[in-house]
Amino acid sequence: MSSQLKQFINCRILRDHKIIREDFWIRDGKIIDPEKVFFDEKIQANQQIDCKGAIIAPGFIELQINGGFGYDFSNLNDTQEGINCVAKGLLAHGVTSFCPTVVTSPKEIYHTVLPKIQKRKGNKDGATILGVHIEGPFINIQKKGAHPEQHIKTFENGFESVLDMYGTLDHVQIITIAPELENSKIVIEGCIQRNIIVSVGHSMADLSSGEEAVKNGATFITHLFNAMLPFHHRDPGLVGLLTSDQLPEGKTVYFGIISDGVHTHPAALRIAHRAHPNGLVLVTDAISAMGLAQGKHNIGQLEIEIRDNKAYIAGTDTLCGSIATMNKCVQIFMQSTGCSKEYALETATLHPAQVLGITDKKGTLNFNADADFIILNDDLDVLETWIAGECVYK
Structure with a gap:
């Protein structure tokens, strides 16, 4: 330096x-x-x-990325090589810090992979690693998306289930759970005590379950609109958290949203932006195929294929993660919503830093x-x- x-x-x-x-x-x-x-x-x-x-x-901060450039953080023989390759590749797209995301996997994968993905400072060899985002396996089977059903679990033994499944929480920054699962209150509180951010997602939760989770300490929603109940006027589900009047005073609920031109319709981006601009955080949810050509690749335990610049579970029409880069998502978001340049940039800089509580160091150009x-x-x-x-x- x-x-x-x-x-x-x-x-x-x-x-x-x-x-x-x-x-x-x-x-x-x-x-x-x-x-x-x-x-x-x-x-x-x-x-x-x-x-x-x-x-x-400020440099872009990516809170949800499953891999890229042919590597998948949940399915690596050589975790280190994959992390290093993605951390380096992200620099060309303006990402200076990120949370490598590990999706629903068997216990052995977590026990092998999590100790290897350690927080570290960025430099010419790659972006800063802020800690892991674990998405699953404590999710709702009915909203599994691209998560393999046979590995989805419940909090049968409360927080013990979490410790047993992951093995270590030393380098974990965010955990996505379905808040309607039994014992989720104990789990959320256990995470908060360990300074781990709790995000709700892959869920069938109604609005009151979402509000309860926020009262217990959850502060984030994983890829809004995707893998959750669709908005309904009598029970808006987790989407309703954007305008809920039942949250603790002064508490902002942040939400990730994928503006890759595929996962979220431009009108849905506009609705989210207008309903709750202060909470909007752009995420790519990018998978191993980001930066790769058409063909078959892997995400976690699943084979996927790229067709027409979209990623599907192989042999199906189920979307499974994005292949867009963060700077592309910022550009698409600005075009779709007509928001200002300043705001578009803050959704990928200031807002994710606010989620993690690191605005004194990242996400701003303050002295x-x-x-x-x-x-x-x-x-x-x-x-x-x-x-x-x-x-x-x-």
Whole structure:
């Protein structure tokens, strides 16, 4: 990490929900306040970088990604190689931090894979790993999506079921569960005590079960609209959490949404955006086939095939995860909703950082935050990616 003072000039930066014309200063892997440099230290920048009018935004934060570039986090003989390949590949798409996601699998897979996916800082070799997102096996069999039925489980022994299934929670950041399962209250509370975020999803829950889960500590909804009861006017299900008046005061429920042009209709994106803009978090839910050609691949224990740029469970018409990259999802979301550039970028930066409670370090360009940022053109194509003040992709 360089202790050189770098000044980015001729740039527009995203700060406090606005894109403003201002120089951008970094040193020692952090974003710094130039006033202190001018008035206290009275020094010049070691390096001046002309951005030619480009936008500087925080690096994208991905909370749900199952794999990519031919690797699947739930089905790896060499977990390390897969993690390293995906972490490196994500840099070209503006992702500076991510939560590798492990889907419903047999116990042995969790016990083998989870100890190998450890939190680590990002650099030129790949994006920061913020911790694992485990999606399953504690989900509703009726909303299994691409999760193999034979491995879906209940909380028969409360939190013991969780510890027994996963083996270790040391590097776990998020767990997706169906809140209607018996003993879910005990499980949610056990997760919260361990600083693990609880997300509700793959669920048949009605609205009151969802509200109960939020009162117990759940703060996130896994891929809104997908693998849950459809919105119904007499019981809106988990979708109703976006406008519920029964939640603890001041509590924001965040929700992941896949804007890959396939999983969520543009009108549904607009409904979610208008109903609860502060909670909207873009996720790719990308699978091993992200970055690969048409043909057959794997997700967890299932064989999948890519047809017409969509991923299906092999031999069926069931969608199973996206093959879109995060910068593509941001572009599609902006086109679909007509939202501002600033807001579109915040759905993949500020909002996921708020879910994890790390906005002091990630997801913003505030002073003293980590110098994890991307340089974009006006179409929001990624030109450069920086982590800890070093350029890791150009």
